[in-house]
Amino acid sequence: MSQQRYILKGGSILGSQTSDLLIVDGKISKIGNGITDDKAIVFDITGSVVLPGLVDLHTHLREPGREDSETVLTASKAGAKGGFVALSAMANTSPVADTAGVVEQVFRLGREAGYLDVFPIGAVTQGLEGQQLSEIGAMADSVARVRVFSDDGNCVSDPLVMRRALEYIKKFDGVIAQHAQEPRLTVGSQMNEGQISATLGLKGWPAIAEEAIIARDVLLADHVKSRLHICHVTTAGGVEIIRWAKARGIQVSAEVTPHHLLLTDDLATSYDPIFKVNPPLRTQSDVMALREALADGTIDIIATDHAPHTSESKDCEWQEASFGMIGLETALSIVNKTMVESKLMDWSQVADRMSIAPARIGRYEMHGQALVAGAPAHLAVINANKNWIVDRDLVQSKSRNTPYHGYELPGLVTHTFFNGLPQLIDGKVAEKAAR
16 A cells, blocks of 8 residues: 655744654654655645644534534534544433443444544433443443543532542543533523623523532542543633642643633623523633633643534524534634734644643543654644634534634634544545545
């Protein structure tokens, strides 16, 4: 079989030195200036930034059971368009991914799609009901080799169940990814609790509902000496609890979504349910605290919480609409806008927060590696100087619930390489042979 050979010419590695990059047979073969190879396909990426392929630790792929919103294939295409080479499929499918059989099905669907790696996340409890632990050991031992477990969409609110889960996953170096939401404090909640919710007459979602669970769970993680990951942190108070826990040496990591780095609760004044999300958009002061925490490493990673919904689920009254928004195709541009252009982070830090650290937390050994000769050629290329306008009718996702329709965003992802093969070429998703 002939080797696949590609040259990326003139890119800026992590936004610093300008170099050519030779890919041979799925690996980075050489990095340097003036690389030539008569057998290689050449891509001129002069002026663009080369990053390790992005890794999303929090994605809703919907399949099996909710293919009207998204499939593994359509989500994989959306991921490739956004620069991602690995997605972590949340367990709130139908049936729930709480058995080895379901996680193996999702894993297999990802392999068949072929655009990137799909790593299933296993449910913590059976049916996401928060009562009985799921088949955690069987999922960990399956071909999917699950290491991340979450009831995301629901909080593991029972402290005894949470303690048992944290103890169990220690056996195979797993991690519990907690959706921090005290359910009794958020019954019927529609948006961030504050002056705007009171003015609009929408039931408020207090910050304390998130912070109380974060505080409880970092103490539980410390008590049993296990790994805890906090999903989609949204409040300044939550940041401070995580900062305190890390200072004590507790094994806690945390994520923030791109939309919580940019959007605020004042958007609810439009009554447009495109801005209805769980957890809710917070205040500008919360947004600034999240940005600072991401920059200083208190928050470890950026995760999309890509949550596709059918138009029927979002084109309705706010109170009846589903929570969630899509974000795979816009994530890197939002991070460019909020963190890089503001000088809070450089591209090497973006690589850490969107590739290296999420791969480390998820134990995805073949991802998040440094861009050096011999490493797997998982790459994302972004033209940071090119603006583009988001059009919901042009997204690769099966759903259209992007909050950024009509926005002009800075930085266009132009190429994505997975296992050394181009999945996105000059901004267009590569066509695959019929499966």
